Amino acid sequence: MKYKPVIGLEIHAELKTKTKMFCDSLNDPDEKHPNINICPICLSHPGTLPTINEDAVKKVIMAGLALGCKIEKDTFFERKNYFYPDLPKGYQISQYQKPLCCGGDLKIGDKNIRITRIHLEEDAGRLYHPPGKGPDAPVGAGCYSLVDFNRAGVPLMELVTEPDLESGEEVRKFAEELQLIFRYLGVSDADMEKGQMRVEVNISLSPSTSSGQIPAVFGTKVEIKNINSIKFAADAVDYERKRQTELLESGEKVKQETRGWDEKKGETYLMRSKEEAWDYRYFPEPDLPPLHFEDNDIDNLRSKVPELPQQRRERFAKQYALPERDIELFTASKSLGDYFEHTASELLSFDKLDHLKRPGEEHQNKLFKLASNYLITELKRMLEEVYAEPADTKVSPEMLADLVVRIFHGEVSSSGAQTVLKEMFATGDMPGKIIEEKDLAQLSNVGDLEKAVDKVVADNPKAVEDLKKGSDAPLKFLI
Numbered sequence: 270m271k272y273k274p275v276i277g278l279e280i281h282a283e284l285k286t287k288t289k290m291f292c293d294s295l296n297d298p299d300e301k302h303p304n305i306n307i308c309p310i311c312l313s314h315p316g317t318l319p320t321i322n323e324d325a326v327k328k329v330i331m332a333g334l335a336l337g338c339k340i341e342k343d344t345f346f347e348r349k350n351y352f353y354p355d356l357p358k359g360y361q362i363s364q365y366q367k368p369l370c371c372g373g374d375l376k377i378g379d380k381n382i383r384i385t386r387i388h389l390e391e392d393a394g395r396l397y398h399p400p401g402k403g404p405d406a407p408v409g410a411g412c413y414s415l416v417d418f419n420r421a422g423v424p425l426m427e428l429v430t431e432p433d434l435e436s437g438e439e440v441r442k443f444a445e446e447l448q449l450i451f452r453y454l455g456v457s458d459a460d461m462e463k464g465q466m467r468v469e470v471n472i473s474l475s476p477s478t479s480s481g482q483i484p485a486v487f488g489t490k491v492e493i494k495n496i497n498s499i500k501f502a503a504d505a506v507d508y509e510r511k512r513q514t515e516l517l518e519s520g521e522k523v524k525q526e527t528r529g530w531d532e533k534k535g536e537t538y539l540m541r542s543k544e545e546a547w548d549y550r551y552f553p554e555p556d557l558p559p560l561h562f563e564d565n566d567i568d569n570l571r572s573k574v575p576e577l578p579q580q581r582r583e584r585f586a587k588q589y590a591l592p593e594r595d596i597e598l599f600t601a602s603k604s605l606g607d608y609f610e611h612t613a614s615e616l617l618s619f620d621k622l623d624h625l626k627r628p629g630e631e632h633q634n635k636l637f638k639l640a641s642n643y644l645i646t647e648l649k650r651m652l653e654e655v656y657a658e659p660a661d662t663k664v665s666p667e668m669l670a671d672l673v674v675r676i677f678h679g680e681v682s683s684s685g686a687q688t689v690l691k692e693m694f695a696t697g698d699m700p701g702k703i704i705e706e707k708d709l710a711q712l713s714n715v716g717d718l719e720k721a722v723d724k725v726v727a728d729n730p731k732a733v734e735d736l737k738k739g740s741d742a743p744l745k746f747l748i
Contacts, residue, residue, distance in 0.1 A: 291319030333370030663697030
């Protein structure tokens with residue numbers, strides 16, 4: 270390549286707390302009515318004082334520990350001064366000099382993406398521009414914007430990476446893995462459609478050296494904002510890389526600017542030029558005390574960090590010998606993976622079918638694969654049709670394990686098993702009962718088959734006689 274992309278990310282995630290960052294107003298991302306979850310503190314009325322949300326602080330530290338960051342034992346909040354219509358104070362309470370977490374990394378494939386910092390701040394509100402009345406309305410049209418302060422003051426975690434990414438595909442993988450980690454930790458739902466996670470991209474192009482290494486001097490950086498999905502973030506990187514390459518190859522210069530992403534046109538657009546950096550005039554927040562953590566505070570939070578996505582992938586591969594596709598699905602959907610694990614546990618201790626031989630240890634992997642197949646291809650589809658989670662279904666893991674053992678022993682065919690599972694999903698009945706009521710049992714040995722043939726022959730003498738005389742018509746009926 271003539272030019273090598275140099276990409277860094279800034280990712281904001283709203284924390285999953287009961288209340289806002291500095292007051293007791295509810296943190297409810299599902300609230301549809303504007304200006305409901307507000308109070309004098311988050312609206313910055315004169316004489317009000319903020320109070321630090323302890324749960325938010327702990328959640329950021331847990332995220333930092335999961336990503337291998339160094340936790341700052343002594344830190345404080347600062348005022349970041351700038352004006353925006355949905356920022357009630359005229360400044361944002363944030364962190365600059367001493368973020369809660371520094372360093373760390375996140376591995377995607379064979380590559381480590383270094384993390385610069387993770388800090389804690391408060392979110393701003395939302396502006397709504399009514400059609401025909403917003404900033405693009407013609408002069409004299411009575412322009413105005415509406416503001417909703419429900420989100421103002423919500424705890425916001427900001428993660429900044431080093432410029433280690435080189436493509437839209439790497440951006441996608443990094444953002445998806447980070448989103449999964451946040452969800453496994455329970456620190457954020459990270460739902461981009463609800464604005465709970467937002468990705469901003471910084472990208473420049475540097476001339477590639479003969480060795481393929483990036484030279485010490487980077488190209489001119491362009492920032493891309495207003496990206497509301499991980500896919501669009503990857504698309505924006507690929508588009509911007511192409512745009513900047515065309516500029517450089519035509520002899521033009523890339524301008525330092527902030528651009529937005531137009532998802533309908535599939536291209537970036539100019540929002541504003543960035544001739545010089547903002548002077549935010551950071552200074553310590555006088556109304557909040559500094560924070561200090563002891564080693565045992567951090568160790569206590571470290572003990573609460575659960576199994577993370579990559580650890581689950583490695584364990585599922587070793588413990589259940591599942592295909593990579595299945596493992597990835599059970600990792601991406603933690604609830605589905607948990608359901609599978611419960612089913613697998615039942616399969617290992619199954620003793621409910623007295624008339625069937627319990628499968629030996631040599632058959633465990635076959636049982637796991639059978640359970641995975643029916644969970645992914647059948648039960649998952651049924652759940653998606655009614656927008657339900659595995660925990661909400663009438664088909665318990667014990668019932669699925671029961672059905673899988675019957676399938677393994679050939680008591681019911683694959684097509685019959687689909688019918689049974691569908692009936693289980695609708696009624697919550699046990700598979701044995703459904704198989705008996707719907708006469709779905711397969712004959713399990715030659716002796717059973719011979720008895721069935723003898724009975725059919727004995728019960729249908731005329732059809733048998735016609736068949737002996739050379740007529741083929743009775744054959745299908747007898748079968």
